Amino acid sequence: MYLEAQKLNRRITIQRKVGGQDSLGQPVETWVDVCKLWSHIKTINGSGFINQEFHDGGKELSRTTASFRVRIRKGITADMRVLHQGQVYEIRVVLPDLQDNRYMDLGCAIGANQG
Template identity: 40%
Template sequence: MRAGDLNRRITIQRRGDAKGGWGGSPKPGADNWEEVGKAWASIKTLSGLGAIKADAEMSVVKASIRLRWRADLAAGMRVLHGGTVYDIKAVLPDTARREHVDLVCEVREG
């Protein structure tokens, strides 16, 4: 894997515990994310498609993110790059050579 291909600095996050004050129970409807780490990656947009859901127009963009090998990634996490949030739908590791991991992601706007 060439280092020049990894030209985007990303932040990887997983859903954390949204605790109430003083370590109480989770807040209802809280959306709390904690940082897993940062990495250099390449981001490629695969497709964009329009869909109508519940009488609201939405666009769904699919992307592939490739980064160096790491074993702590899972579907349900997310990647941040600039102001864009990528929801990780699948993790495809290069198990033969352990050089990289491809993340199948979606970006939703609408």
């Protein structure tokens, strides 16, 4: 699918988790920025990614999925996350655009995650 440049109209930040130590030598994990990209965002309905409601410890939780289409960028993997307007999206899958190899889709979930 050809995507016009003006549809890449949402700024997102890709982050990755890094390990380190605190001042007492205890292990800590933090998220650091990898890059900022322009994207086209779609909420996904249907098979594969679905909106889910489930229970955890007596609380009802909700998870919604979305796709962020960005220009191809090497190094983005499913163990990273997307930040958009203060929301944390867990990257679940990175899908290449097989038609013209210019874009990639980041299949993400938000809600009920550890971010």
